[in-house]
Amino acid sequence: MARPVDPHAKIELLRAAEAVFVEHGLEKAHVEEITARAGKSKGSFYLHFSSKEEAFRQIVETTIARLAGYLEQMEPASLPEPADLSEMIESWFELEVELFEFLWQNRGVMRLLLQGGGSADFGYLIDAFAERARERTKEWLRLSVERGHYRKDLDVEVASLVISGAYDRLARALVRLDKKPDIRGWVRGAQRVLLIGCCAPAVREVVDQSVSEFVEPIPASAASVKPGGARKFRRPA
Amino acid sequence: MARPVDPHAKIELLRAAEAVFVEHGLEKAHVEEITARAGKSKGSFYLHFSSKEEAFRQIVETTIARLAGYLEQMEPASLPEPADLSEMIESWFELEVELFEFLWQNRGVMRLLLQGGGSADFGYLIDAFAERARERTKEWLRLSVERGHYRKDLDVEVASLVISGAYDRLARALVRLDKKPDIRGWVRGAQRVLLIGCCAPAVREVVDQSVSEFVEPIPASAASVKPGGARKFRRPA
DNA sequence: CGCATAACTGACCCACCGGTCAGGAATCAT
DNA sequence: ATGATTCCTGACCGGTGGGTCAGTTATGCG
Numbered sequence: 001m002a003r004p005v006d007p008h009a010k011i012e013l014l015r016a017a018e019a020v021f022v023e024h025g026l027e028k029a030h031v032e033e034i035t036a037r038a039g040k041s042k043g044s045f046y047l048h049f050s051s052k053e054e055a056f057r058q059i060v061e062t063t064i065a066r067l068a069g070y071l072e073q074m075e076p077a078s079l080p081e082p083a084d085l086s087e088m089i090e091s092w093f094e095l096e097v098e099l100f101e102f103l104w105q106n107r108g109v110m111r112l113l114l115q116g117g118g119s120a121d122f123g124y125l126i127d128a129f130a131e132r133a134r135e136r137t138k139e140w141l142r143l144s145v146e147r148g149h150y151r152k153d154l155d156v157e158v159a160s161l162v163i164s165g166a167y168d169r170l171a172r173a174l175v176r177l178d179k180k181p182d183i184r185g186w187v188r189g190a191q192r193v194l195l196i197g198c199c200a201p202a203v204r205e206v207v208d209q210s211v212s213e214f215v216e217p218i219p220a221s222a223a224s225v226k227p228g229g230a231r232k233f234r235r236p237a
Numbered sequence: 238m239a240r241p242v243d244p245h246a247k248i249e250l251l252r253a254a255e256a257v258f259v260e261h262g263l264e265k266a267h268v269e270e271i272t273a274r275a276g277k278s279k280g281s282f283y284l285h286f287s288s289k290e291e292a293f294r295q296i297v298e299t300t301i302a303r304l305a306g307y308l309e310q311m312e313p314a315s316l317p318e319p320a321d322l323s324e325m326i327e328s329w330f331e332l333e334v335e336l337f338e339f340l341w342q343n344r345g346v347m348r349l350l351l352q353g354g355g356s357a358d359f360g361y362l363i364d365a366f367a368e369r370a371r372e373r374t375k376e377w378l379r380l381s382v383e384r385g386h387y388r389k390d391l392d393v394e395v396a397s398l399v400i401s402g403a404y405d406r407l408a409r410a411l412v413r414l415d416k417k418p419d420i421r422g423w424v425r426g427a428q429r430v431l432l433i434g435c436c437a438p439a440v441r442e443v444v445d446q447s448v449s450e451f452v453e454p455i456p457a458s459a460a461s462v463k464p465g466g467a468r469k470f471r472r473p474a
Numbered sequence: 475c476g477c478a479t480a481a482c483t484g485a486c487c488c489a490c491c492g493g494t495c496a497g498g499a500a501t502c503a504t
Numbered sequence: 505a506t507g508a509t510t511c512c513t514g515a516c517c518g519g520t521g522g523g524t525c526a527g528t529t530a531t532g533c534g
Contacts, residue, residue, distance in 0.1 A: 002479045002531040009482095025357055027264045031522065041483040046523070115360055116353025120262055123352055158426030165406020166399040173398060189395030196434040201441070208438075239501045239509045246512095268492065278513045283493065 010048045012038040017055045022108035025117035026056050056118060063109045064125045070099040071132055076139055085149045085206055089191065092140075096167075096187045100174060104183065107175040114172050134164040141198065150198045163194050247285045249275040254292045259345035262354035263293050293355060300346045301362050307336040308369055313376055322386045322443055326428065333404075333424045337411060341420065344412040351409050371401040378435065387435045400431050 016037035020029045031052055035042050049055040072078070074095050082088040103110050112118055113126045137160040144150040170186055195207045253274035257266045268289055272279050286292040309315070311332050319325040340347050349355055350363045374397040381387040407423055432444045 002533085003481045003529080004531075005481065027356070030520095042522090043483055043524080044481085047482075052522070115357065117357060119264070120352065120354055155426050155429065158423065159430045161406055161410060162403040162427055162430045165404070165409075166402040168406055169398055169402025172402075186395065189392050190399055192392065193396050193399045193434045194430075198430065201445075204438070204441075239503085240499080240511045241501075242511070267490095279492090280494080280513055281511090284512075289492070 009038075009040065009044065013040060013045060013048055014055070014059060018059050018109065021056055021059065021118070022112050025112065026053070026119050026122070029056075053121075056122070059109060060113060060118060060122055060125060063106055064113070064129060067099075067102060067106075067110075068129060068132065070095070070102060071129075071136055073098075074136055076143055085144075085147075085203060088144075088149075089195065089207070093184075093187060093191060096191075097184055100170070100183045100187060103171055103174055104180060107177075110171070111175040114175060130164065130168060133167070134160050137164050144198070148200060149203055151200045154198055159198060163198075166190055166194060246275075246277065246281060250277060250282060250285055251292070251296060255296050255346060258293055258296065258355070259349050262349065263290070263356050263359070266293075293359070296346060297350060297355060297359055297362060300343050301350070301366060304336075304339060304343075304347075304366060305369070307332070307339060308366075308373055310335075311373055313380055322381075322384075322440060325381075325386075326432065326444070330424060330428060333428075334421055337407070337420045337424060340408055340411055341417060344414075347408070348412040351412060367401065367405060370404070371397050374401050381435070385437060386440055388437045391435055396435060400435075403427055403431060 013034065017029075017034045019037065020034045023029070024033075029052070031045050032042050034055075035045050045055075049058070074092075079091055082091060113122065116123055138156055141150060141154065141156045141159055141163075145152060145154055145156070167190065170190060174181070174183075174186075196204060199207050250271065254266075254271045256274065257271045260266070261270075266289070268282050269279050271292075272282050282292075286295070311329075316328055319328060350359070353360055375393050378387060378391065378393045378396055378400075382389060382391055382393070404427065407427060411418070411420075411423075433441060436444050
């Protein structure tokens, strides 16, 4: 045994790879650019990864796996039985905020995935996640209908699509911002619109209050960025 | 003048190109495969297009342009002043159904675009469309608030994001189906969920009725496919 | 110090594919 | 039929970049 492996090598390569993949997408990312940024030789890349695709997969799958963890937390069974709807709403709110904070932290990779930058072969990861998110939504919808919070005639199939679609759009808007927006405000806003549509007429007033009542005292600094309008959509030359 | 140009050549090339692009995405689509499918030689491709990218752009931009036409029709100014909210709802419904029918007809190209299959250089087309759709939504929201149909305290920024996000998701679900679903049912379902959340409390009952009242008599054949669950998300080998 | 061992390097290899163009084929005029 | 003209073909070219491996360098051990 002589010359121990550089313990930082793989990590540095992964970091450089992430940056390059985010910048160019899988196809147009060049191994030589990755190794150059990591201060390594091209050959060393293949000491740690069997191919460019494998490195990409490693980056992308770990991110998605961590993301899926947040969905796990939202399982109905793993939340304490709430006293009432407004308490429920608060639990959801905090969990959703956590998830969006994660998205913000990992916005580079998430942007890549959401925009299909990693060739069609990796799209299934986002699709699978979206599908699971929707299933979770359905669980909650059914439960809430049973509990009498939501309208009996709610079409769970369509409502889950609408709700998960709305959060999907929020996510897509988030990951392309340069400056961190008021995430709590976004999530609260989404709740405000979506909950009312699901609720049984009798409990609408409760929700009307809940979603207003809990509006954060806004820290004067970072409340101004509104969702959307992240960039001008000019056609690249 | 001798040997007139084959008048079908370009059209056949475009059709073949569309098929190949949809199947493989821009990067992995090979000119030779396109010409082979069109029964032409590789060289003939370059008699009609200056590059692979140009052909792609031609296909994609015409589709988006036609799509944008539907958005045009939805301009508040180009719709007759409605007698009441439920009449309004009906106009929206028909226009939205038309748009989704178009998406279904062009689901190949739309799927390509929505999944970023055409390299990042063309993502701006979908982004721009989504942005315009959201702007249109905002116009309607503001108008409806003015008219007293929607809640005075509606956050137009967030609501527009949620609504356009919901339709976005519907679109993404649609374009990946193999069998045509009950589009009218989908759109009606989305309306049902979204409208209530926007409405002023006073007019909620009206909407409750509208969205039920107008439910189509379902032609026994094609009402069963529900949104989502289009495929199993297995990882490709 | 010098040898053995294993990590690391980067010049090279080669498959691939977008794009070209010289030559062949089809058509029309005479 | 013959030639003029234009269309069309597919073998070829050249840049590109993923992946390799013979050689180099660093480290530990006796």
